[in-house]
Amino acid sequence: MGLKSIWTKIYQTLASVRTGIFLIIVVGIFSAVGTVILQRPTSEPEDMAHAYSVETLMWLDRLGLTDIFHAWWFLVLLCLFCTCLIFVSVDRWPNAWKVYAHPVRFATAPFRASLPQTVKLAVKDGAGALSLTESVLSGFGFKPERVTENGDTGIFAERQRFSVFAVYLVHLSLLCIFTGYIVDGIVGYRGNIRVPEGQASGQITLRDNRGGESKKTLPFLIRCDGAGEETYADGSPKKWWSKLALIEGGKEVATKTIVVNDPFVYNGIRIYQSSMGQSSTPKTLTFEAIPANGGSPETVEVPLSGKAVLADGESLSILRWVPDYYVQDNEVYQKSEDPENPAVQLGLTSAGGETRKLWILYSQGNSTKGQQAPYQFALKHATWSKFTGLEVSHQPGQFGIWTGVVLMAFGLVIAFYTQHMRLWAAILDDGKGGKLLWVGGTTNKNRDRFQAKFEQIKTALQKSSGAATNPKTEENTLTKA
Amino acid sequence: MSDARVEQQQPASGAALLVLVGLGIAFALLVALLAAAKAHTGPIYGEANMLYAALVLYTGAATLYMGYGVTGIERYVSAASLLTALGFAANTAAVAHRWSVAGRPPFSNMYEMLLSFVWTLALLTLIAERAYKVKIIGSITMPITVVSVILMQLLPSDVRPLVPALQSTWLQVHVTLAMLSYAACAVSFALAMMFLIQDNMKTEAFQAITATGMICVYAGMLFTRFRSGSLAVTAYDLEGKTEVMISRGHPLFIQIPDLGWLYLLILLSAAVPLVLYIAGQVKKDSSLFDIASKGMFVTILLQVAGLAIFVARVKNGLYSSPEADGQFATSLPANPFLLAGIVGGIVAGLLYLLLLWRREGLQKMMPPADVLDRVTYKIICIAFPLLTLMIAAGAYWANQAWGSYWSWDPKETWAAITWLVYAGYLHMRITRGWKGRRAAWFAILGFAVVIFTFFGVTYLLPGLHAYAAG
Numbered sequence: 001m002g003l004k005s006i007w008t009k010i011y012q013t014l015a016s017v018r019t020g021i022f023l024i025i026v027v028g029i030f031s032a033v034g035t036v037i038l039q040r041p042t043s044e045p046e047d048m049a050h051a052y053s054v055e056t057l058m059w060l061d062r063l064g065l066t067d068i069f070h071a072w073w074f075l076v077l078l079c080l081f082c083t084c085l086i087f088v089s090v091d092r093w094p095n096a097w098k099v100y101a102h103p104v105r106f107a108t109a110p111f112r113a114s115l116p117q118t119v120k121l122a123v124k125d126g127a128g129a130l131s132l133t134e135s136v137l138s139g140f141g142f143k144p145e146r147v148t149e150n151g152d153t154g155i156f157a158e159r160q161r162f163s164v165f166a167v168y169l170v171h172l173s174l175l176c177i178f179t180g181y182i183v184d185g186i187v188g189y190r191g192n193i194r195v196p197e198g199q200a201s202g203q204i205t206l207r208d209n210r211g212g213e214s215k216k217t218l219p220f221l222i223r224c225d226g227a228g229e230e231t232y233a234d235g236s237p238k239k240w241w242s243k244l245a246l247i248e249g250g251k252e253v254a255t256k257t258i259v260v261n262d263p264f265v266y267n268g269i270r271i272y273q274s275s276m277g278q279s280s281t282p283k284t285l286t287f288e289a290i291p292a293n294g295g296s297p298e299t300v301e302v303p304l305s306g307k308a309v310l311a312d313g314e315s316l317s318i319l320r321w322v323p324d325y326y327v328q329d330n331e332v333y334q335k336s337e338d339p340e341n342p343a344v345q346l347g348l349t350s351a352g353g354e355t356r357k358l359w360i361l362y363s364q365g366n367s368t369k370g371q372q373a374p375y376q377f378a379l380k381h382a383t384w385s386k387f388t389g390l391e392v393s394h395q396p397g398q399f400g401i402w403t404g405v406v407l408m409a410f411g412l413v414i415a416f417y418t419q420h421m422r423l424w425a426a427i428l429d430d431g432k433g434g435k436l437l438w439v440g441g442t443t444n445k446n447r448d449r450f451q452a453k454f455e456q457i458k459t460a461l462q463k464s465s466g467a468a469t470n471p472k473t474e475e476n477t478l479t480k481a
Numbered sequence: 482m483s484d485a486r487v488e489q490q491q492p493a494s495g496a497a498l499l500v501l502v503g504l505g506i507a508f509a510l511l512v513a514l515l516a517a518a519k520a521h522t523g524p525i526y527g528e529a530n531m532l533y534a535a536l537v538l539y540t541g542a543a544t545l546y547m548g549y550g551v552t553g554i555e556r557y558v559s560a561a562s563l564l565t566a567l568g569f570a571a572n573t574a575a576v577a578h579r580w581s582v583a584g585r586p587p588f589s590n591m592y593e594m595l596l597s598f599v600w601t602l603a604l605l606t607l608i609a610e611r612a613y614k615v616k617i618i619g620s621i622t623m624p625i626t627v628v629s630v631i632l633m634q635l636l637p638s639d640v641r642p643l644v645p646a647l648q649s650t651w652l653q654v655h656v657t658l659a660m661l662s663y664a665a666c667a668v669s670f671a672l673a674m675m676f677l678i679q680d681n682m683k684t685e686a687f688q689a690i691t692a693t694g695m696i697c698v699y700a701g702m703l704f705t706r707f708r709s710g711s712l713a714v715t716a717y718d719l720e721g722k723t724e725v726m727i728s729r730g731h732p733l734f735i736q737i738p739d740l741g742w743l744y745l746l747i748l749l750s751a752a753v754p755l756v757l758y759i760a761g762q763v764k765k766d767s768s769l770f771d772i773a774s775k776g777m778f779v780t781i782l783l784q785v786a787g788l789a790i791f792v793a794r795v796k797n798g799l800y801s802s803p804e805a806d807g808q809f810a811t812s813l814p815a816n817p818f819l820l821a822g823i824v825g826g827i828v829a830g831l832l833y834l835l836l837l838w839r840r841e842g843l844q845k846m847m848p849p850a851d852v853l854d855r856v857t858y859k860i861i862c863i864a865f866p867l868l869t870l871m872i873a874a875g876a877y878w879a880n881q882a883w884g885s886y887w888s889w890d891p892k893e894t895w896a897a898i899t900w901l902v903y904a905g906y907l908h909m910r911i912t913r914g915w916k917g918r919r920a921a922w923f924a925i926l927g928f929a930v931v932i933f934t935f936f937g938v939t940y941l942l943p944g945l946h947a948y949a950a951g
Contacts, residue, residue, distance in 0.1 A: 017908055017912045017913060018913075020908065021905055021908060021909065024901050024904065024905050025905070027901065028898045028901045028902070031889075031894045031897060031898055032894070032895075032898060034889065034894060035891035035894045035895060035938070035942060036942065039889070042888075042890070069889040069894075181887065190884060190885060232642040234642070236641070236642060236644060237644055237645055238642065238644075238645070239645055239648075240645050259645065260645035260646055260648070260882060261645070261646065261648060261649045261878075261881050261882050262881070263881065263884065270884055272882070272883060272884040273645075274883070391883060391884045392884070393884035393885060395884075395885075395886070398880065398886060401876070401886055402877075405873040405876075405877075408869060408873075409866070409869070409870060409873075412865065412866040412869060413866065416862040416863075416865070416866060445911065448855060
């Protein structure tokens with residue numbers, strides 16, 4: 001009992017279809033469990049807490065049942081399944097290769113006895129009967145060849161020999177798919193990013209399986225040059241689009257307008273349209289300016305980064321924008337990102353180039369009243385820029401997935417709709433001095449279809465050699481053939 | 482020939498059923514025409530009317546197919562397949578009308594998918610009947626179409642514009658393949674059932690299986706909807722014609738008092754025959770099977786009563802909920818899962834009764850067991866590649882829409898489980914020579930998983946999640 005026998009044992013266990021089926025059942029059961037118990041990355045923690053008691057949740061977490069599909073033991077199961085696929089295929093490969101590369105061409109007596117389909121017909125002329133058989137088999141789409149062994153001549157004919165490889169092709173395609181999936185699990189990533197209109201960003205947020213978040217910097221910046229939404233008459237969304245430009249090393253390297261279902265692919269990184277919304281950063285702010293000397297009020301719209309000129313030539317710009325402010329120790333701080341209660345610091349520059357800084361605190365009077373300036377400002381209105389919500393993913397393994405899918409499609413078509421049919425013919429003695437044409441055949445699947453085909457061939461042979469009772473016509477047929 | 486002998490025995494009842502079904506159909510269609518003319522709900526060839534016509538014709542066909550199953554009169558089959566063909570034509574018109582109104586193939590919600598599924602199933606029934614000469618198959622597939630069309634009447638059927646994620650050719654490819662493969666799975670299921678009958682499966686074994694199916698259905702309903710004696714149903718705003726939502730994705734559940742106890746009683750009554758069957762097997766006492774058979778009648782009657790009371794209480798009355806103040810109404814359309822479960826249980830019971838009443842003659846009418854076995858395998862050889870391509874097209878679409886070809890969401894996972902089950906079937910059959918009975922059970926298991934993937938994942942799993950603690 002050495003290492004070798006243990007290895008043999010493992011190999012034999014994993015190379016059996018029974019083990020494969022067992023693994024399929026186990027994977028199936030755990031997958032089903034994973035759809036019944038709420039799973040971590042997709043379900044919100046609040047939903048989990050709502051659905052299970054603290055203790056239950058603790059046990060589910062401990063048993064790894066709240067994130068089955070990313071658990072190490074599930075991956076081990078899949079890898080075992082892959083190993084089983086490989087071993088099963090390796091174990092059976094020599095046999096298939098033998099059938100493919102070194103087929104039994106000549107039907108010896110024991111081999112003839114082992115065939116499921118056979119027929120014997122009385123013939124007069126052995127060589128003529130073989131030629132006749134050749135022409136009949138050619139008519140049925142076979143390519144007959146003459147084979148000679150120990151001085152005896154026979155015929156070997158086959159169809160769709162490649163069909164013996166179908167199962168290996170399907171197994172290989174599954175391995176391609178698993179490999180692709182594992183590669184993506186190791187080196188792939190997926191995250192989201194919000195890019196406000198007119199701005200650029202290159203940092204995506206990744207969500208890990210524990211629900212935590214981390215940041216990742218892309219090798220380029222994504223600039224959003226425009227984004228929009230079209231809706232149906234009933235208000236439901238019809239189309240989301242974003243005009244994107246990618247900036248690498250300070251240069252614009254690619255542009256595309258993406259919509260849902262039509263991602264932007266650049267260097268293996270795919271950018272998807274996933275949502276659309278209003279950013280908390282305004283595009284422009286509109287103020288009412290009341291001259292301190294009692295003139296008529298004026299309305300002025302100021303871009304967030306830019307300036308507007310008032311009637312008397314003074315220019316107004318926005319120095320700071322705080323969407324939700326609070327004041328502590330006479331300083332303005334940001335409370336949240338929601339533009340609930342904004343504070344704006346204005347810069348009022350006179351024609352002489354002198355700038356005054358003025359604060360508007362929305363919930364404290366919404367006015368610059370009391371601050372020394374030729375105008376008194378109040379915030380009236382804001383226009384908001386849109387942001388586009390993008391999903392960024394890098395899945396280098398998907399090449400394996402789609403290769404696997406194509407291979408599997410071919411494999412299944414070959415497996416189910418082609419079959420390897422083999423036929424042999426020989427001239428035997430009937431023991432009474434006469435000759436017999438013997439034809440036998442077998443197939444690797446779909447026996448009833450082969451049986452029907454064999455019956456047709458038999459009928460065709462009988463028809464041609466139906467002449468056995470009428471030697472003259474037979475001779476005519478045979479000389480023609 | 483045995484068929485001829487049976488026909489000679491009961492010529493009168495044969496004509497009687499034909500006439501009755503014919504009159505029933507004529508009456509139903511007349512009522513529908515009058516209703517359509519009165520309500521001006523659209524053109525006479527419109528989708529709703531055509532679907533109604535299809536329902537009536539399919540019901541007639543199902544009755545005749547089942548009548549053939551009971552009496553063995555050949556004439557029924559030709560009438561039944563004529564009705565199926567007419568129903569299929571009406572179904573096609575309904576699909577075409579919806580397609581032209583919506584400007585896209587009808588694949589985007591449960592209603593539209595059922596519309597396509599029923600269409601494919603009727604087509605495959607006609608094909609199986611002609612190409613494989615399996616005449617009786619309609620007695621299993623047509624009731625499935627009838628239940629589906631009834632279910633469709635309850636689902637929201639308005640043509641909704643497609644949200645951006647659904648605007649994809651790949652989605653259409655995906656759903657077409659899904660409908661084709663699921664319909665093929667349904668046909669393989671029907672063939673496997675027939676194999677089991679042909680294979681001399683004992684009536685009591687079939688009874689035990691029917692009882693198990695009923696127990697699963699009621700256990701599923703009670704597990705998700707039983708609230709200390711009441712049955713939770715989805716609240717429905719009758720004026721706004723929408724479900725009442727607490728928050729996004731969380732519908733409000735209201736409780737119909739005492740209905741939960743009734744359904745628990747039905748569950749127990751379905752468990753009795755199963756327990757008796759097991760006891761009979763263990764003690765080898767066949768007298769227990771007779772008691773079990775009576776128990777089946779009781780549970781079927783109780784289920785019919787359960788359906789009637791469910792419909793009556795859903796239609797009339799306002800119910801409260803611990804999750805919100807006030808009283809709310811509900812409706813059948815808001816609870817398709819419960820209704821489908823109850824009706825499914827009753828249909829299974831009817832199929833059982835059909836078998837009970839007609840055993841010997843039924844076998845003579847059907848193709849030989851080995852033919853059924855082989856055709857089941859061939860149909861699965863069609864279903865499996867379609868299933869594979871369906872999953873692949875879905876993955877490709879998901880990759881286009883969300884940047885992830887596989888995210889283990891319940892629908893995806895269950896599609897993969899379906900694939901694994903059929904892969905298991907093929908391996909056992911090809912490499913281990915599983916034929917006949919075991920293969921038939923495998924095919925039935927496969928279809929059960931298909932049904933769960935199609936309905937269960939949509940209606941059962943979310944219910945399980947959202948209110949497991951409530």
